[in-house]
Amino acid sequence: MIDAASLAELDAALPGRVSTAPADLTLYSRDQGPVLEPVLPGAVVHAHTVADVQALLRWATRHAVAIVSRGAGSGVSGGAHATTGSVILSLERMNRILEINADDETAVVEAGVINTELNDAVAEYGLMYAPDPASYRWSTIGGNVATNAGGLRCAKYGVTRDSVLALDVVLADGTLISTGHRTFKGVAGYDLTALMTGSEGTLGVIVGITVRLRYLPRSVHTLAAFFEDFPRAAAGVLAIGRARVQPAILELLDGRTLEALDGAHGSDLRSRGGSLLLVRTDGYGAAAEAEAIRTALVGLGASVSEEDSEEADRLVDLRRHSRGDEVDDLYRVGEDVAVPKSQLVHYVAALEAMAERHNVQLKVVAHAGDGNLHPTFWVERSEGAEAQERLEAALDESIRCALDLGGTITGEHGVGQYKRRWLAWEQSPEVLRLQAEIKKVFDPLGILNPGKAIVS
Template identity: 45%
Template sequence: MDITEALRERIAPDQVITDPAVLESYRRDQAAWADSALPAAVVRARSTDDIVATVQVCLEHDAPVVARGAGTGLSGGANAVPGCVVLAMEQLNQVLEIDPLERLAVVQPGVVNDDLRAAVAQQGLWYPPDPASAPWSTIGGNVATNAGGLCCVKYGVTREYVLGLQLVNGAGELVRVGRRTAKGVAGLDLTALMVGSEGTLGIITEITLKLMPARPPERTVAGFFDRLTDAGEAIAGVARSGVIPSVLELVDSYCLKVVDDWKNMGLSADANYILLANTDAPGAAGDAEAKTLIAAFEQAGATWAGQAESQEEADALFAARRLAYPALERLGPVLTEDVCVPKGNVPAMLARVEQIAEENDVVIATIAHAGDGNLHPCMVTSYDDDSEMEQRCKTAFHQIIDAALELGGTVTGEHGVGLLKMPGLATEVGEPVLQMYRAVKAGLDPKGIFNPGKVF
């Protein structure tokens, strides 16, 4: 009996997909140029039992299993590998519980980030991690990559909000790790280990998340800069000021223009680079923080700095920031970086990005979670067959990784290692640490079926 027949004996046949056109649509995530293969089958899970059954069948057939959320990843982490079963989670999209007293939510892995935020907001609560893909990406995928987002400069990344998990382990058993309590130190922290493991250690079926109280309205400050290095100095200046903004984002004029061309939002600014900052401190403290942010921008050479005159203006600026990546994709395949450097080295890193773009004759559109040093230089190519341009972009991609490591940074701040960053991770951590990673995987996934060939 082949694996497809075995799956259909355990799972409703209409959930086991083998149509080549559908398989092709589940082949890869959004990472340009990452290797992929046509899966043997796709299972569209509707229940935890479906996930357990799929893993058990894959164990029996020594077949790889690749978990997939919305497919918005940018590192190839959800790409299918030869002979694999793709376990699609989009139908597991229920918010199972919201507990206002304990300030937690229990969700299925296919819940879209923004849908969760909207659901908890109805009860005066807030879920902070907010990647730019929040309108589309799922909580399961966010957990798998330890996603960050715009708010993480002040509120941290996904790992800090995951209290517990239900998952299927390498023996095909359904287990729970973590807790629901505010405190808990019993045993090893397997929850933290699973967060950011990119589907290589088990398949997550349920997630318990910590929530925060709803915040007061934010104040938005913007600064216009002619030079990228001046914007970098402003970022460092904000860090020196002692203010921790709730958001600090960098967008270049190229990104604003492509968003304008797409959405006609009227946002093209008379500046090469824009810094967007929010403060959510209440009352007079918020007013003081906004003034401090404006002063930091001006001292770094901003051609203009000030506070948004209306919430509509602020919302439009941040909408442009979130739309930057899909707008760039309309021009051609985008190879997206995700390096993170110490805040004090942001100016030097931005200067290196400009130098790398010039040396390789490539367009690098710059967006960044600037407040925590997480930079997203995006190399835009063409949908026309241009192998020379593609090679120049790949060269620039690896040079940016090298530059980040030289400046004390890391190869990925939030997108994950997947396939694209594996050489960079090996350089960053070294072979002894890679062997430790592999030992953990061998212990938790002895048959090696969970997302093989990724990360390490």
Template identity: 45%
Template sequence: MRTDNGLLATLTDALGKDAVLVDPDVTSSYRRDMMPLAPHGTPLAVVLPADTAQVQAVVRACGAAGVPIVPRGAGSGLSGAANAIDGCVVLVTSRMNEIVEVDPDNRLVVVQPGVVNLDLRGAVEKHGLFYPPDPSSYDWCTIGGNLSTNAGGLCCVKYGVTTDSVLGLDVVLADGELLRTGRRTVKGVAGYDLTKLFVGSEGTLGVITQATLALRPLPQAPGTLVAAFPSVAAAGAAVSRVVREGIVPSLMEIMDATSIEAVEAHLKTELGAGKGCAALLLCQSDSGGEQARRELSAIEQVCQDTGADLVHSTFDLAEGQMLLAARRAVLMALEEYGTWMTDDVCVPRTRIADLIAGCERISAEVGLRIAVVGHAGDGNMHPTIIYDPTSPGEFERANQAFHDILAVGLSLGGTVTGEHGIGKIKREWLEREIGPVGLRTHRAIKAALDPGNLFNPGSMFSME
């Protein structure tokens, strides 16, 4: 086994001095993502490879030295999946930011993992095409991180999550060999679906160095509907009926009273909800023309039938963008109350109101503000806990609330993560959700692909 100095010399020879960072003042910024609860350590080094060959060199060098590798994108994660562990090498893919190919005829794009989500969307729009996954951090998160956590976003109700847009991957395995999965064709069932195995694996099975992604025709400018409800139950009933009637908006978001209050104060505007509003439903249709009008009209009728106090629809693009900007601004608005810690649970769409009620109960029990926003179209909710980080008591209560919310989500037939991933903060919850046989299967796959347990060890689950 090589010494640390020997490993650093090997990495420097392979990548160049400017791509191997060891100054603690520099590497400290790569230690953790945006989840304050998740544990993190001190890396031996941070490396910034520029291509697949350099990733292979890093993997082989670390493998020979027995040093763990933690792959990292932009650090926008909310589960600690990219957090360093003591003595590891953090492999940052930000320099691998090339859009390799856009193929309009086959509606696909080939990208490196460091491409920013918003930059990809802008690049393919020039060809009249659309890359659907849009996490809330889409203006700075990278495709590699999206792939590693199987990220979602606001448009999942119609377009699905990241894995639904992935055709194939290039992955560097633990022995340094390059695996190519998937294909460029629309259909293909040859062998196991290894592409889906790596999407959402949080860097525990290999390092993704390139992805072939499916694109869609650029949708029409959306029409937007907002509905204010006197109770969360009424809003939940509207969501259930929209789903039952087969209406598929491109976006269907819900905001509770705490979120509405925060956004209105932050943006210094009124969303038209009124003082008695307990929940706001925000929907869009990008189907275009008469079909979009029919979809929004049908949703408007559902909202009225389920007791909405106010329903407003618009095809004015600026007004629709303002309403959507209000939804995206929730986390920034909550920062004015204190530090936020956002959870991520997904429940059956018929149980959204029950989850929000559970969060209200937990808020009262711990004495902390909890705001709930989420993707009502697929049941993925983001309860966000506000606390004072300088108060140990409040941090402990926020931690308790975070885990109590997960328990409520599971009790409602849900899952402990809809899009943020398990990371280093929900490992015990993964075991509770999938059970001992599921955990044993995960460990067997991990052992087969990473026998030295060097890829992001301790993320998702332990090998013990």
């Protein structure tokens, strides 16, 4: 625990920034991931400036206090959960867009800028910030970078890392460094920018980000392809790949997900098929690409409608929210595996079989263009501990199966706190050791988000 004298010192160093109000401690104690063990932080600090972050970390180094930094807390792996004796550093109020360089096609933002606000600001220049996690309306760019967030448009435009050029990072001892370059290309020294991206606050606190922007597409076409069942829709993903057409968005939704959407939004998706493949093409070739995709999918027996743009927008929007508003807990866990594309059909069938075998509920959406799946497994809380064990068994098996097929335990959500138990299933002891040693280089006292992201 943090003693009163230390807290007083912190409050004096950062007047008006430190809260120990019980409501704040509760509010900032967790993100959207399952909570293994509820813990309250010792304090919450709202940084307004880089200097605030530096002051906090100097204090944390002096007193060996763990710092859990967070943006909006939209993560789903527990990467921002409080740990015992920790202080939460919220970067939400560092929310200024510092530069938009329309000719350079770059922007510089503070960590707390919300994803959609950056996109709103650059749209008038014909530009977009491509990474679009489902939480884009409330997640921060800093959090997106800390987790190397994915999203729907990754299929064509890549993940967050592919849009990050340079970072300003406060190290564990309060030193501010800059990594990377403002240019699209640069190979001077080791790629510390990529090392920081996805490190979940365990190597430093990302306070500023220089991003590469992409061209806002002039033309967008969206197809909704309904299939009889889920494995057939997954086969459609392969057919699009074999046609060698690159969609901007390629989302796969199973029947249970369609039912849930219909229930929540009054749509009639489930009545149109047992599974939906939602395909968006964009850019100068969008119409021709959509046509090539339609041909490929109709050939597989899909019922394909080209939506007008309003309906298309609505479908993509529905998909973005298809995990629903439920927050994960120990009875309901959304997964994030990725498998090689050729294994999609097989994996989707295996998931359905394991849900049945373990007697758990399952719905699945997938960023199918990347082979990245989000199965959600759940049991009824009222069924108690035995049901929870069934859930755990299904989760474990789904992970094992993805790894056996050449996949990964996490495509875009990060390891956080929740997925650490599976990390050694994927990575060798030597790789785990190297990561722990790298962490020691950046964080010799182990105060940066301990117990997250890696096994140390």
